[in-house]
Amino acid sequence: xxDVETPAxxxxxxxxxxxxxWAPITELPLGQGFRVFxxxxxxxxxxxxxxxxxxxxxxxxxxxxxxxxSADRTINPDVERFxxxxxxxxxxxxxxxxxxxxxxxPAEVAAVITAAAAELS
Numbered sequence: 001x002x003d004v005e006t007p008a009x010x011x012x013x014x015x016x017x018x019x020x021x022w023a024p025i026t027e028l029p030l031g032q033g034f035r036v037f038x039x040x041x042x043x044x045x046x047x048x049x050x051x052x053x054x055x056x057x058x059x060x061x062x063x064x065x066x067x068x069x070s071a072d073r074t075i076n077p078d079v080e081r082f083x084x085x086x087x088x089x090x091x092x093x094x095x096x097x098x099x100x101x102x103x104x105x106p107a108e109v110a111a112v113i114t115a116a117a118a119e120l121s
Contacts, residue, residue: 007120009113011038011102024106029114059087065116066092067101067109074099091116 009029011022022038029036058064066084070077077094084092093112097105 006033006035007117008035008037009117011036011113022102025102025110025113028107028110029117032114032117034114034117057087059089063116063120064089065112067112068092068094069097069099069101070094071096072099072101090119 011025026036026038064087066080066087066089068077068080068084069075072080081092095101095105095108097108102109
């Protein structure tokens with residue numbers, strides 16, 4: 001049975017992302033004893049994502065951190081910054097990287113994740 005006292009790290013990316021994109025990053029937090037979950041996402045967003053209200057927004061009740069990929073050409077970094085500010089995240093880190101920051105800068109992303117998890121320990 002997993003240790004429920006050990007913080008869990010859930011890695012999420014949108015739409016068509018495959019959990020394999022997180023592979024280079026998960027080793028560091030796993031090696032430090034954290035539980036890591038990176039669920040695969042194979043389905044595109046459905047119209048329901050834009051029309052049905054969410055029962056609860058996790059970022060309102062759970063601690064959250066974010067990374068802005070400042071060289072992102074898929075999502076405007078200003079939009080990322082605005083969303084994170086609006087959500088009131090604990091910390092937002094900027095990395096000069098493209099959209100798939102976890103593939104291009106895995107060490108930096110792993111450092112952000114483990115620092116966030118350490119805040120909860």
